[in-house]
Amino acid sequence: MLSVIIPTAGVEQTAVATLSALVPGAAAGVVTEVLLVDRSPDSSVIERVADVAGCHFMKFEGSHAAALAAGAATARAPWLMFLPAGAMLDPGWIDETMQFVQSVAAAGRPRAGVFRYARSPYADVRLRDRLRAVARVLVGPLGDQGLLIARDHYRQVGGYKPEQKRAEARLLRQLGRSRTMLRSRIVMV
Numbered sequence: 001m002l003s004v005i006i007p008t009a010g011v012e013q014t015a016v017a018t019l020s021a022l023v024p025g026a027a028a029g030v031v032t033e034v035l036l037v038d039r040s041p042d043s044s045v046i047e048r049v050a051d052v053a054g055c056h057f058m059k060f061e062g063s064h065a066a067a068l069a070a071g072a073a074t075a076r077a078p079w080l081m082f083l084p085a086g087a088m089l090d091p092g093w094i095d096e097t098m099q100f101v102q103s104v105a106a107a108g109r110p111r112a113g114v115f116r117y118a119r120s121p122y123a124d125v126r127l128r129d130r131l132r133a134v135a136r137v138l139v140g141p142l143g144d145q146g147l148l149i150a151r152d153h154y155r156q157v158g159g160y161k162p163e164q165k166r167a168e169a170r171l172l173r174q175l176g177r178s179r180t181m182l183r184s185r186i187v188m189v
Contacts, residue, residue: 001101002148003033003075005082007067010040012049014086017189019053021088028094031081037071039064065167069160072151080154082147086189089115089146093184097148100182110153112175115146115186146186147171153178 004022008015015036025031034055038046043059050057058074060067072080079101083089093115104111147168157174160167172179 001029001077002031002079002081002097003035003077004031005035005037005068005071005075005080006085007064007071008036008038008040008046008085010038010042010046011085012045014189015046015049016053018083018085018087019049019055024091025094025097030094030097032077033075035071035074037067039067063162063167065160065164066162068167069162072154072159075151078151080147080149080151082149083186084144084146084188087144087146088187088189090184090186093182096182096184100148100180104150109178110150110156111178111180112150112153113148113180113182114172115148115182115184117145118185118187144186144188148182149175 002025006015006018019034022031022034026034034053035058036046036050036055037058037060039060039062040046043057047057047059049055056074058067058070060070062070068082071082081097097113100111100113157171160171164170
């Protein structure tokens, strides 16, 4: 049902944290494949993580948006979920994802879901974090909130443009009213 695309930067800890949050979804049959798209010069660590976790591994050289686009092109499931490395989802994400997919299918209108951002209670709050919180209020969701979208809808809106700066923000803006804020939260570790 879902292909999860996780762009990584060669950091094992963040990739493993996100993969651990996806295990219940794989056990429930919601997650059918996970693609780790690594852009670091030395991808051996992430390749080993993918091998141990049973994920697909892609070595990629290029922009972040190009890595996301390459992952989407390789994915096989009818639904795509884009998550940043280090993202942990609320335990209720599985049920909500199933309900969202079913409601989109029943309505016959294309929709995309974005997770609610929640700051880790253990994180040090820096100026950059405060500015991003203000940006979320003013302009809407940012790329680090994940995206749940049907493959057909993703293609219809043009997907991630590899050559474009801030491609994630552009795609979220382009989704506009077809974008829904999900109840499940995403926390970055």
